[in-house]
Amino acid sequence: MHHTPRRRTRLTRRTLGLALAGVLLAAGSTACGASGDGTGGSDQAPVSVESSDSVKRGTVLSTPFDKPDLVLTDTEGKTYDLIEETKGRPTLIYFGYTHCPDVCPLTMSNIAVAKSKLPKEDQEKLRVVFVTSDPERDTPESLGTWLRAQDPDFIGLTGDFDTIQAGARTLGISLEPPVVEKDGDVVSTHGTQVLAFLPKDDKAHVLYTSDVPVEVYEEDLPKLVDGKLP
Secondary structure (H helix, E strand, O other): OOOOOOEEEOOEEEEEEEOOOOOEEEEOOOOEOOOOOOEEOOOOOOEOOOOOOOOOOOEEEEEEEEOOOOEEEEOOOOEEEHHHHOOOOOEEEEEEOOOOOOHHHHHHHHHHHHHHOOOHHHHHHOEEEEEEOOOOOOOHHHHHHHHHOOOOOOEEEEOOHHHHHHHHHOOOOOEEEEEEOOOOOEEEEEOOOEEEEOOOOOEEEEEEOOOOOHHHHHHHHHHHHOOOOO
């Protein structure tokens, strides 16, 4: 524990209000290399009732989220206006960091595999945006190197932490500044939801939690690219 600092992400939870019956659903948060408990989020959004089958699927939001107004730096060191650059395109947005040992790389890998199954023209339409929750370490260069191992077309964004945190909060995603513990561990707390924005209105209509398997992304991406709900 003391010889090499390591990163981990404690469990975070976002509580969602179900549109029908007012039942609360905990969505999109898992431990990212952490052994400790998580903290509950206070953000709520109405959602529709999920499928009752045994496979964890995305949640269709009754009240879609607007795309966050984020102007950050991409992996080429250029200014990237999220709203303008992804306007009218099917877009997946995820907040995470490259030092994450498990959840972040698994989530991006699942999306990359599902994207690779799309026809080439649909792959070119889709935008997958990874916004770092650890901008101090995730420079444009290091973020680009990490993402290229997943998919060379994935978009990586970094910048000021406060700006990134504010953007995440508009989507109900919790981000906290990394904290160095006494034993040298650097603890980073971030939500692990993936938000899917449809091209017809540039709003997030579907939320995926970290336990959604790759098969669900493979089923859903063709529909999302066509502007349809899964």
